[in-house]
Amino acid sequence: MEYFDISGWHDDSVKIEVWLDEKHYLERSDYKSGTVISHGSTGEKVIQNFPLCGKPVYLHVRHYRWYDKTTGETFSYTYDDLTAEGTKLTPEFVAFLKED
Known part of the structure; x- marks a missing residue:
């Protein structure tokens, strides 16, 4: 939660x-x-995460884009420290977080 805010959630009988x-x-x-x-x-990127209470969990993730007026570069930040000890990120989630 250091890098992201929860802007909404939905829980139904399916997901x-x-x-x-x-x-x-x-x-x-x-x-x-x-x-x-x-x-x-x-x-928005939709990432299927690990099931919770027997239901699939879908994360709808949005990054900010930034523009450097000096270099003309548009970029997004990447995060290498998003795993808690003893857990792993899915390859799809890692690829998304490293995208510009």
Whole structure:
């Protein structure tokens, strides 16, 4: 929950869905540079996570996109520390988090 806010959820007899939006903050170096601005969000990615209470769990995840006015680069942050000890991320979730 350090990087994402839960913006919604739905639980019915068939599945559980959770909507996660990346928190709107700049990394310290980007904030200090003063040249990075928000540039919208990525399209929603739906990731099937591990079942909970016998139901499939779907995560609807959105990242912010950022624009560096100096370099003209558009980017999103990636996170390498999202696993709790003793757990693993699915390859699909890891690939999504590393996308720009």
